[in-house]
Amino acid sequence: MKRQITLFVVLVSFALILSACGNAGESSGLEPxxxxxxxxxxxxxxxxxxxxxxxxxxxxxxxxxxxxxxxxxxxxxxxxxxxxxxxxxxxxxxxxxxxxxxxxxxxxxxxxxxxxxxxxxxxxxxxxxxxxxxxxxxx
Ligand code: HEC
Structure with a gap:
């Protein structure tokens, strides 16, 4: 059970990091x-x-x-x-x-x-x- 929770936390963190990168990528095409x-x-x-x-x-x-x-x-x-x-x-x-x-x-x-x-x-x-x-x- 503990392992599953750890895995879940890792996956959620990973998803958050990915979506943050996605946002940065989106705005990178345009100058501020x-x-x-x-x-x-x-x-x-x-x-x-x-x-x-x-x-x-x-x-x-x-x-x-x-x-x-x-x-x-x-x-x-x-x-x-x-x-x-x-x-x-x-x-x-x-x-x-x-x-x-x-x-x-x-x-x-x-x-x-x-x-x-x-x-x-x-x-x-x-x-x-x-x-x-x-x-x-x-x-
Ligand atoms: C002499 C040619 C020329 C004319 C006339 C011209 N443009 Fe442009 N325009 C460009 C070029 C080349 C670019 C791409 C390079 C840049 O971003 O400066 C551009 C870029 C742009 C961008 C930025 C697009 C982006 O993806 O960042 C906008 C918005 C734009 N033009 C709107 C207009 C509008 C509206 C008019 C008329 C009022 C106009 N342009 C007239 C040549 C022209």
């Missing part, structure tokens, strides 16, 4: 959101009007690289290194603050060093949130 952006929340509620406004911005400013459906296969993508991301992956894994940050600041800074343009000077805060709302509606 800097404190200026961490935790900011979307003022829009995902209504049809906001999504439509975001879609118009996406079509004119994002689709050339990220592709019409966010697969990273826009006409300009072929010549880019690194390639534009498949946005569905980021939308699934990241919070709205991450998406806002990446759209606002682009990929000019390390560790991205990419051609992803910063949009904070060309789009208003509301416009960036509209795009975020559109991206989240694409799932």
């Amino acid at each position: 959101v800097p404190s200026d952006y961490a935790g900011i929340t979307n003022p829009f509620v995902g209504d049809a009007e906001t999504i439509a406004a975001g879609q118009v911005i996406y079509a004119s400013r994002c689709a050339s690289c990220h592709g019409e459906t966010g697969m990273g296969d826009g006409p300009a993508s072929a010549s880019l290194d690194p390639k534009p991301s498949r946005l569905g992956d980021a939308v699934k894994e990241a919070g709205a603050d991450y998406l806002y940050w990446r759209i606002a600041e682009g990929g000019i800074q390390s560790p991205f060093n990419s051609s992803m343009p910063a949009h904070k000077s060309v789009l208003s805060q509301d416009e960036i949130w509209q795009v975020v709302t559109f991206l989240q509606s694409m799932e």
Whole structure:
């Protein structure tokens, strides 16, 4: 009986360690959101009007690289290194603050060093949130 309990404790500890590693692995794909952006929340509620406004911005400013459906296969993508991301992956894994940050600041800074343009000077805060709302509606 004592052996069984010991075995049980060992197995449970093992499972806990494994799940902790799993969580660490999940977040390792994405860079941490800097404190200026961490935790900011979307003022829009995902209504049809906001999504439509975001879609118009996406079509004119994002689709050339990220592709019409966010697969990273826009006409300009072929010549880019690194390639534009498949946005569905980021939308699934990241919070709205991450998406806002990446759209606002682009990929000019390390560790991205990419051609992803910063949009904070060309789009208003509301416009960036509209795009975020559109991206989240694409799932
Ligand atoms: C000139 C091409 C280009 C344009 C235009 C562009 N992007 Fe990007 N984008 C990239 C590239 C390349 C990456 C991958 C490298 C990186 O993360 O910086 C990227 C990364 C991203 C990421 C991070 C994805 C992740 O998995 O971490 C998001 C979110 C994003 N773009 C959204 C947008 C949105 C929204 C627009 C339009 C407002 C846009 N991009 C316009 C090239 C572009």
